[in-house]
Amino acid sequence: MLSKVQTRIDGLLGLVGVGAGLAISQFLASLKNGLNAPVVSIGNRVIDHVPAGLKEFAIRTFGVDDKRALVITIYFVVLILAILIGHSYFSGSRTRAYIMVTAMTTVGAIASIFDANAGVLSLLPSLSAGGATIWVLRIFDNRANQVNPEDGTPNRRDLLKTIGFIAVGSVAAVTAGNFFRSHASAQLQRLNIVLPKALKFLPLPPTDPALTIPGLSKLFTPNKEFYRIDTAIVVPNINIDSWRLQIDGMVDNPIEFTYKELTNRPVFQLDDTIACVSNEVGGNLVGNARWLGIRLDDLIKAASPYGSADQIMGHSIDGFTAGFPLAALDGRDAMIAIGMNGEPLPIEHGFPARIIVPGLYGYVSATKWLTRIELTRFDKAEGYWIPRGWSAKAPIKTQSRIDTPVIGSTVKAGKRAIAGVAWAPTRGISKVEIRIDKGPWRTATLGPALAKTTWRQWWIDWEAKLGNVSISVRATDGTGVIQSSKSVPVVPNGAEGWHTIDVTVQ
Ligand SMILES: Nc1nc2c(c(=O)[nH]1)N[C@H]1C(S)=C(S)[C@@H](COP(=O)(O)O)O[C@H]1N2
Ligand SMILES: [Mo]
Numbered sequence: 001m002l003s004k005v006q007t008r009i010d011g012l013l014g015l016v017g018v019g020a021g022l023a024i025s026q027f028l029a030s031l032k033n034g035l036n037a038p039v040v041s042i043g044n045r046v047i048d049h050v051p052a053g054l055k056e057f058a059i060r061t062f063g064v065d066d067k068r069a070l071v072i073t074i075y076f077v078v079l080i081l082a083i084l085i086g087h088s089y090f091s092g093s094r095t096r097a098y099i100m101v102t103a104m105t106t107v108g109a110i111a112s113i114f115d116a117n118a119g120v121l122s123l124l125p126s127l128s129a130g131g132a133t134i135w136v137l138r139i140f141d142n143r144a145n146q147v148n149p150e151d152g153t154p155n156r157r158d159l160l161k162t163i164g165f166i167a168v169g170s171v172a173a174v175t176a177g178n179f180f181r182s183h184a185s186a187q188l189q190r191l192n193i194v195l196p197k198a199l200k201f202l203p204l205p206p207t208d209p210a211l212t213i214p215g216l217s218k219l220f221t222p223n224k225e226f227y228r229i230d231t232a233i234v235v236p237n238i239n240i241d242s243w244r245l246q247i248d249g250m251v252d253n254p255i256e257f258t259y260k261e262l263t264n265r266p267v268f269q270l271d272d273t274i275a276c277v278s279n280e281v282g283g284n285l286v287g288n289a290r291w292l293g294i295r296l297d298d299l300i301k302a303a304s305p306y307g308s309a310d311q312i313m314g315h316s317i318d319g320f321t322a323g324f325p326l327a328a329l330d331g332r333d334a335m336i337a338i339g340m341n342g343e344p345l346p347i348e349h350g351f352p353a354r355i356i357v358p359g360l361y362g363y364v365s366a367t368k369w370l371t372r373i374e375l376t377r378f379d380k381a382e383g384y385w386i387p388r389g390w391s392a393k394a395p396i397k398t399q400s401r402i403d404t405p406v407i408g409s410t411v412k413a414g415k416r417a418i419a420g421v422a423w424a425p426t427r428g429i430s431k432v433e434i435r436i437d438k439g440p441w442r443t444a445t446l447g448p449a450l451a452k453t454t455w456r457q458w459w460i461d462w463e464a465k466l467g468n469v470s471i472s473v474r475a476t477d478g479t480g481v482i483q484s485s486k487s488v489p490v491v492p493n494g495a496e497g498w499h500t501i502d503v504t505v506q
Pocket of ligand 2 (some may be wrong): 098276277278
């Protein structure tokens with residue numbers, strides 16, 4: 001027999017017991033695509049079978065949240081049942097509690113059999129839910145019957161600890177499950193994508209000089225090594241079946257694309273170096289890729305922007321925004337990128353689609369996880385970083401970097417190479433010069449010019465003599481302007497100055 005105090009929490013014991021079962025089922029369901037937690041399976045069956053009138057009512061009442069309303073309703077019923085189960089188990093008929101758990105488990109199991117692509121495994125989440133619920137109720141029972149050895153009063157501390165432990169474990173299981181599921185689905189969809197073919201292929205890239213110059217940046221930055229900058233603590237995992245791209249705002253003809261509709265349009269390849277405004281002189285927040293995408297100017301034209309619109313604002317699914325001048329679409333190859341270096345856009349780099357505008361820093365242009373392109377005005381709307389102290393307009397500045405030797409390193413005396421990269425999208429690079437200490441500027445050899453939008457590798461022979469040396473680099477862009485020597489911090493629109501490194505020769 002239980003004490004009165006314990007009888008008062010028997011509903012809670014039922015809730016935690018059933019909750020633990022549901023948590024386990026949700027966790028298991030997350031491990032494999034196609035497996036569903038019983039609540040989801042039951043929801044699916046309700047959607048399958050709901051009379052049209054009721055469905056219409058639900059959509060009219062709850063709009064796009066109709067499915068959420070359904071799930072909440074199911075959870076509400078389960079909550080009532082769980083309290084009743086706790087009541088029965090601890091202060092009524094234990095048999096009745098078992099019957100209720102069995103009935104719920106059976107309903108969940110039957111519902112799961114009718115799920116899409118259901119197999120034997122589909123029963124696992126609901127059966128585990130029932131099993132776990134009974135197991136937890138028994139643990140509670142066991143704890144509840146323990147008494148303090150001194151005076152024979154019920155040991156409630158132990159019971160409360162167990163309740164807390166199981167509740168926390170349940171929340172952890174659900175959290176872990178949510179993470180696995182969302183991650184797995186976007187990854188899986190990405191793996192199954194076959195990228196469309198470009199109408200005209202760019203030539204195969206030339207042999208990469210980095211193959212023979214150790215320490216030099218590769219001509220194309222591999223996706224795995226590409227810098228990643230964004231505000232997302234958890235990377236958005238977008239389901240491409242429900243993903244849409246809208247073009248709206250100050251336009252006569254708002255348009256919306258599914259992933260398929262977008263990727264069925266003509267696609268082209270673009271070799272482009274993107275850079276972060278936060279990149280310090282000599283920093284590595286810059287990378288070069290062969291992007292695959294859809295021309296942005298075509299899409300914007302199709303939407304017919306108002307004559308008064310002057311800003312294109314990309315919106316990410318996670319609320320990030322980046323805006324750039326409509327006038328930047330001056331014929332340059334701005335695109336909605338869906339591919340990067342021969343692969344679908346990696347999740348971290350904006351899957352399924354992002355904007356790439358050659359010549360503009362990422363924070364004003366390169367919106368990842370893109371869902372909306374809004375035509376607006378600079379005097380009406382600001383991108384995410386603008387009110388935080390960064391310039392509204394931000395073309396990429398001419399920069400050059402020494403990759404090898406490494407800053408502050410010690411190298412052996414003798415013949416070796418000084419090498420690095422220089423970039424000035426969309427102006428291109430026409431010259432790179434090197435200076436040792438206060439010596440004369442020497443012109444470096446330039447690597448392949450893929451496009452004016454990409455960086456160029458450069459290298460020069462160097463006879464390293466004993467002692468400490470200082471090496472500087474400066475680039476001249478395609479319009480003949482030499483990179484400025486004056487040091488300027490990254491805020492508000494990008495760093496300036498020559499990359500100068502000190503090296504010890506031994
Ligand atoms: N959704 C979203 N897109 C974003 C950002 C962001 O925080 N969120 N950061 C931008 C910035 S500041 C840069 S430099 C580039 C970086 O792109 P990458 O991570 O693919 O290199 O993405 C841009 N696009
Ligand atoms: Mo950035």
